[in-house]
Amino acid sequence: SAHLGGDGRRKSCWYEEEIEQDLRWCFALNSILHTGASQYQDIALLDTKPFGKALVIDGKLQSAEIDEFIYHESLVHPALLHHLNPKTVFIMGGGEGSTAREILRHGTVEKVVMCDIDEEVVDFCKSYLVVNREAFCDSRLHLIINDARAELQTRQDCFDVIIGDLADPIEGGPCYQLYTKSFYESTVKTRLNEGGVFVTQAGPAGVFSHTEVFSCIYNTLRQVFKYVVPYSAHIPSYADTWGWVMASDTPFTVDAEELDTRAKRRMKGENRYLDGKTFASASMLSKVVRKTLAKETQVYTEGTAKFIYGHGAGHRSQPHA
Amino acid sequence: SAHLGGDGRRKSCWYEEEIEQDLRWCFALNSILHTGASQYQDIALLDTKPFGKALVIDGKLQSAEIDEFIYHESLVHPALLHHLNPKTVFIMGGGEGSTAREILRHGTVEKVVMCDIDEEVVDFCKSYLVVNREAFCDSRLHLIINDARAELQTRQDCFDVIIGDLADPIEGGPCYQLYTKSFYESTVKTRLNEGGVFVTQAGPAGVFSHTEVFSCIYNTLRQVFKYVVPYSAHIPSYADTWGWVMASDTPFTVDAEELDTRAKRRMKGENRYLDGKTFASASMLSKVVRKTLAKETQVYTEGTAKFIYGHGAGHRSQPHA
């Protein structure tokens, strides 16, 4: 109390992320909590002043304590709430545990299979991300260390919802194969039950950044599924608007009010970010984004890919699936 | 061509903005085009790599070439398109010229009064912002150097639309007086014609930042006008979602389709960002923001104010009105 320093003082320690080569985003640091390295990547848990604890993989922010709920609620709940009665869910990637945590809030869910390739990252998150401890201990969660594509191709069981929580598709990157038309067609679709829903994170979706991968993921899914819904939300710690795409061969007929009703009936606790109106707004894209999506012709196939700066090794949860 | 350097090379010169004390946003620089200082503030025009030419006042980014259209289309067109037949418009602040430029695209508009207190800033923008040159020369534009409050209180004429393009309300800041209940009641409302619309920029409106001034501007306007519409959009160069509030005593009844029809009929050129659906989405706020707005009790009066970090001297167009 006699101490005059504190918050007014100039900050000395900083986390610096190169969002693009000519654009940086810097957070003052309280401390560097834990650092580690797996066979595939470097991992760190930082305590940042503006965004709380931050999980950083290979110099890219994955998830920040104070706003990861926006990403994870947006990834999980639209798909599960649009499904009539989701009992089984498969997560491609998701090693951080937050996606599983959100899924497990749904009372209908009986089994969640989370398949991440990087055991060290999973162990790191299990140990240090207190907020996901309960989820990691839930008996409905089945954790598998494997390449998600190999796993899905080997398994015999089908799922009500499949969720892609993977690094962005970059040519030569570790996750590219999990965004291709052939993967969606011959693997994902065949592992979905009747009425099943697929949803994937789909990279940045800002007024400029949506052309990097978002429009192309959307267009690829449009080749494979009858009904495809792209949506987005601004995530402060990412310094950008983020995108997701939900797809199914069963039409999405749930309106904002019904979404709220289902959430109330099925889910434990209340969402902080997502509700019916939020999703209605999130899925009504701005003119410039809608235009790009309508005109997009590229499809991810084994032979093509698009580049997204610096997200090559590990942006989003499962970098090497 | 033999030159191997270029874009892959590490950048040496940077513009650095302290968004908050513990958060920085940095753009690689091509050059520092012009710098100047007025009686009130420092002003600079930078050529940045990620966002093009950027107008910076007192170390705060005002407007960047590649995405200022998001801010200015959002500020101007909803109000003008919701109005039945806007002929006269008053801009409080707006010295940059972009707000006037957007207004002048409306064929119905016969007279625009732009009232900014800082002549040097206006002259600087007139000289260097090529994109607004035509607007500054338009015979319908009446440029006045004065305090906007004093000007509105002195004038006898009324306007169809009044637009607030001012720095955020900060206690002791130069623009605080232009966001109070009493100013709205006894000055703005009395200068609006029957069926008139008022709109103001309303500060950051992100998942966290909307509590700084956005909710309070909204709540203050709700005390004064019968119909109040808050809306927001993510602006990449601001590293945040931004907010505006539109208000009137006449109900806003124009739907997305009609908005598009009016834009097509009345406006010169096509918008890049804003159309009916974009506005529908922008005005459907996310759950967390809606909750704050619903519960906000604070009202800006002569005696109260809220602080917003670092925006004290000059964030947004008219810092000293």
Next chain:
Amino acid sequence: SAHLGGDGRRKSCWYEEEIEQDLRWCFALNSILHTGASQYQDIALLDTKPFGKALVIDGKLQSAEIDEFIYHESLVHPALLHHLNPKTVFIMGGGEGSTAREILRHGTVEKVVMCDIDEEVVDFCKSYLVVNREAFCDSRLHLIINDARAELQTRQDCFDVIIGDLADPIEGGPCYQLYTKSFYESTVKTRLNEGGVFVTQAGPAGVFSHTEVFSCIYNTLRQVFKYVVPYSAHIPSYADTWGWVMASDTPFTVDAEELDTRAKRRMKGENRYLDGKTFASASMLSKVVRKTLAKETQVYTEGTAKFIYGHGAGHRSQPHA
């Protein structure tokens, strides 16, 4: 070994020091080892990539693992080696412990009194600076928590060498009083034995920075002592050349060779930086510095002071003496 990241990778966490308002010096961080706060100041021990463990007080680097030997050998050994037979030493400040460590290497020394005002800083360094643990445990060391001026004025005993390891003299700063002519005259000199030597750190002494306090400390001591020797050395982690001033009423007659002989005879272990030739070079200042010193007229008295940027609270070991 399969891990490809490592040292070639872009660094994410940085310590940033504002050397002056327009000059920054930034070290990549491995970790933030410990942070604390005393009644007077903030303290941190960082693990930096370029300079190893670094002690930072109030955002100013005090001492870095890999080059603190330059500062501490330069501060301690010239004075002790020029003295005929130093048995008793008084340290003003020095809470870090490194100055005591260097003194205790001299076999002639029987008693070291270290007087620092900030107990928390001393405790922090005792706990975390492994390199000084032995020194802190040496039975010849007498640690006193007190204002060094008050302590010297109260004590009855005299010393062979008195060492100033204090923050720079800044008007209104905590250490200014310990650099004045009257303090040197009526306190320091009276506490020195016959043949005694006084030495003090004397701030930056670079081609430009020597005008900040170095020349004035030199000139002040010249008013009080018959023989005054200023000298300097470049310290990489400080990004500057640093200065010290040694003073006595007995002439300094030891040449480079004799200095080496004495060091060999009296001291435990070999110096890394300082020897006879190094000191000969260090005490032969460059033309521009010699000129300023020759022309300096200012003297630190109770009424005057000179400012040095940002070093107000705690640059060098004893910030509040």
Next chain:
Amino acid sequence: SAHLGGDGRRKSCWYEEEIEQDLRWCFALNSILHTGASQYQDIALLDTKPFGKALVIDGKLQSAEIDEFIYHESLVHPALLHHLNPKTVFIMGGGEGSTAREILRHGTVEKVVMCDIDEEVVDFCKSYLVVNREAFCDSRLHLIINDARAELQTRQDCFDVIIGDLADPIEGGPCYQLYTKSFYESTVKTRLNEGGVFVTQAGPAGVFSHTEVFSCIYNTLRQVFKYVVPYSAHIPSYADTWGWVMASDTPFTVDAEELDTRAKRRMKGENRYLDGKTFASASMLSKVVRKTLAKETQVYTEGTAKFIYGHGAGHRSQPHA
């Protein structure tokens, strides 16, 4: 005067140099005066707050207005003053013009050949470095655009002094060939007159950095010349101590006093940095540096090289010779 901003205000635009991968040195910017690119490299003239106008090549500071005199006086005058009567001088590199400027201050000098490979850099400096304009116009200066090695091997005439003002020797770098034993032996020595002196910049020479190239340049010259004198000086804008090595087959017998006498007799104007005592101090290296030099065994030959971080493309004046 009513304007309160100014110097106390937070700086927004910065030049940032990566001295090493984990060490940065940042100067606040007033403006980016000129930028250009040659066939070999990028070039910029910046106006920095702490160091004035700064010439930057490929992201590496070459020379700063306020302290380039330290580098250039140290490079030129010891060699010329130790020579009995220097009439002809050859500069390898030196495109900036400052080395020529210093040489031309010597009244004995009748002819200076400056041979730099990069015409665009020379033209850039001619146009923008006002301080060297007079030198570029001096009729005694012969400017040649060529590889310095090729030029020396072709020419028939000999010189009293040859000066190496080149980028550091890095394996695979543009200047490596100009630091090898065979080059010194078969080219440099054969182009020196009887009593001739060779001097070269020799990279960083700090307590740690002297092992990068300084000790090896010294050791290489020691294989070729009978008398070799290494010396160093701290250059604030480089954030390091810099080194030079002077070599001859005639002994260096000039003492500090005689050096001052010769300077006074022969040179126009007074030096700011270098005089007899400064050189005496500069050539008395510190213990740690002397030890490395004494033990250095490596010699630059066509087959070996040592790496110095980031100085590959263009640190110091002639990057591609």
